[in-house]
Amino acid sequence: MSDTPANGPALAVVVKGWPRLSETFIAQELAGLQDMGHDFAIWSLRHPTDTKTHPLHDKITAPVHYLPEYLRSETARVLAAYRAARRLPGFAEARRIWRADFARDRTRNRVRRFGQACVLATELPAGTRAIYSHFLHTPSTVARYAAVMLGIPWAFSAHAKDIWTSPDWELREKMAGDATGATFGATCTAFGADTLRDLATDPDRIDLIYHGLDLSRFPAPPERPKRAPGDPIHLVSVGRLVEKKGFDRLIAALSMLPDTLDWRWTHIGGGELKDQMRDMAAKGEITDRITWRGPLTQPEVIEAMRASDLFVLPSRIAINGDRDGLPNVLMEAASQKLPILSTAISAIPEFIESGTQGLLASDRPQDLADAIAWMAENPDDARAMADAALDRLRSDFGAEPGLRRLSERLTALTGA
Structure with a gap:
């Protein structure tokens, strides 16, 4: 002390x-x-x-x-x-x-x-x-x-x-x-x-x-070239492995993605459900597509966002009533023009209007899987929503x- x-x-x-x-x-x-x-x-x-x-x-x-x-x-x-x-x-x-x-x-x-x-x-x-x-x-x-x-x-x-x-x-x-x-x-x-x-x-x-968000602390968003045919879509999520973040629902959703979609998911963050989440991935036979990076510094998080194609945060209401407010990581993703998929929980719709600044699905695994597939199949729409999210961040947040x-x-x- x-x-x-x-x-x-x-x-x-x-x-x-x-x-x-x-x-x-x-x-x-x-x-x-x-x-x-x-x-x-x-x-x-x-x-x-x-x-x-x-x-x-x-x-x-x-x-x-x-x-x-x-x-x-x-x-x-x-x-x-x-x-x-x-x-x-x-x-x-x-x-x-x-x-x-x-x-x-x-x-x-x-x-x-x-x-x-x-x-x-x-x-x-x-x-x-x-x-x-x-x-x-x-x-x-x-x-x-x-x-x-x-x-x-x-x-x-x-x-x-x-x-x-x-x-x-x-x-x-x-x-x-x-x-x-x-x-x-x-x-x-x-x-x-x-x-x-x-x-x-x-x-x-x-x-x-x-x-x-103090945008002076962040690099300008990268130019994001279109994914070449056959390239996997890289998903990234940032958040603690706790109930309210909904990563159990996301892992279930990833297991439901069509075989025709090649994907990779990177998770950043710690949390008490780490072992449970990894067991779920193993049972879903998707472990080889997932990278668990653990807690990272903010510059490392931004670097991972810049290398990704879609940010996913499947927030939900926990059994004890706990839930997210307006997670800063959504604004950090927007700062890098990274398309966003999240849920209409708590204050998230205060920043993202579904279909305008990003896509808000329910936290049902099938709905999340459908939304991921749609974002992957409609890159121009996803890119337009990312542009709109950055504009909203600059003007109001x-x-x-x-x-x-x-x-x-x-x-x-x-x-x-």
């Missing part, structure tokens, strides 16, 4: 883990805020597990501090923090909130969050004026408890799983219009914003801020407007 200075940045940014390859949207945002002159420190609930980092992570110069990932692993630190936290002006109120939360969620995680909040509240430098958390579930719980202890404002950025898998009572209380609720909340999809505004005491506190709005919000939050 970094040494905590006596006086540090006015803003503390709480994240679940830092750095993470799968969360380029957070790195892009923080790099953008840094370029706009914001001074902040990063406080992470977990240590990194990825062995690689993106160039964006290396660009961010903010100090990084790690809270105790498990309370038992740093008992002395946690106990010292608890004793010190008891002297803070808002400790009694924070403990009351935690007890009410724990009565409805009697888990070790809830205990861990309060312990992490005690550490955060007592180790933040004296100059900290506000806390801003990424994700509305665990990081915002820690941020809220700590902010109440200290009597300072806090805010959040919500994304996908944190909205769809959190109980309504918890979302409502974090967005309550009192001193314990968030001063503002940002979320990256209109679909998510509508959901949160319906639950918030003051809907005006919820901003729709698309992450967008640049990073700068969202960063400007977030910068205004954070400046007001810290009073800096």
